[in-house]
Amino acid sequence: MITKQRTVYYCEFCKAHKMTKNSMELHEKHCTANPDRHCRVCENGWNKDLLKKYEGRFVIKKSPAPGFPNATINSVEWAGEPVTLAQLQEDVEYCPACTLAIIRQCDLNNSPGDFGEFNYQKANKEYWDERSAAYEEDRGYGL
Numbered sequence: 759m760i761t762k763q764r765t766v767y768y769c770e771f772c773k774a775h776k777m778t779k780n781s782m783e784l785h786e787k788h789c790t791a792n793p794d795r796h797c798r799v800c801e802n803g804w805n806k807d808l809l810k811k812y813e814g815r816f817v818i819k820k821s822p823a824p825g826f827p828n829a830t831i832n833s834v835e836w837a838g839e840p841v842t843l844a845q846l847q848e849d850v851e852y853c854p855a856c857t858l859a860i861i862r863q864c865d866l867n868n869s870p871g872d873f874g875e876f877n878y879q880k881a882n883k884e885y886w887d888e889r890s891a892a893y894e895e896d897r898g899y900g901l
Contacts, residue, residue, distance in 0.1 A: 790859040799885070808849055812841055818847055818865055832865050843872045855883035897899035 767782035768775045773792035776782040788798050796803045815838035823829035843857075846866075858878050860866070867872040881894035 761881060790855060790862050792859075795859060796887075797853060797855050797859075799855040800851060802853070802856065804850070805859050805863065808846075808856075809863060810858070811833065811849070812864060814838055815841060816864065816866075834864070834866060839849075841866070843876055846873075852881075852885060854878055854885050857881065 760809050763778060766775050766777060767779055769782060769789055769791075771786065771788050771789045774785060774789070776785060786792060787796055787833065789795055793806050793809055794803070795805055815836065816834045819835055819839045820830040821833065823831050846860055847857050855878075857876060861873050861876060867876075
């Protein structure tokens with residue numbers, strides 16, 4: 759039998775794990791749970807500004823999970839003007855990764871509203887289809 763010990767690197771934002779330091783550093787730089795993230799899709803880094811913009815407009819309430827004594831359920835209650843998915847997508851210029859990052863960091867998927875309807879895979883496909891069509895139009899392809 760061969761036994762090997764390995765160092766495992768964990769993301770401090772989402773608790774994902776990698777086997778190499780370099781791959782974890784790259785992951786953390788772009789992690790959707792990182793407030794200082796740099797987006798690989800739109801190449802912007804505006805999460806912190808948007809988090810400040812939305813700060814104070816909601817309160818995250820933690821309540822005990824029924825049947826699980828050590829677990830809590832988070833829910834969002836609006837303390838100010840409610841944030842909508844359409845407004846959020848407009849603020850991030852329809853970048854699906856930035857939309858997901860804000861929803862995830864603000865825990866908006868547990869909020870009243872339409873955030874639970876956000877489908878990252880569908881939004882990502884639409885985003886790239888639109889960018890590809892614009893690129894082809896600029897280059898004169900498909901005429």
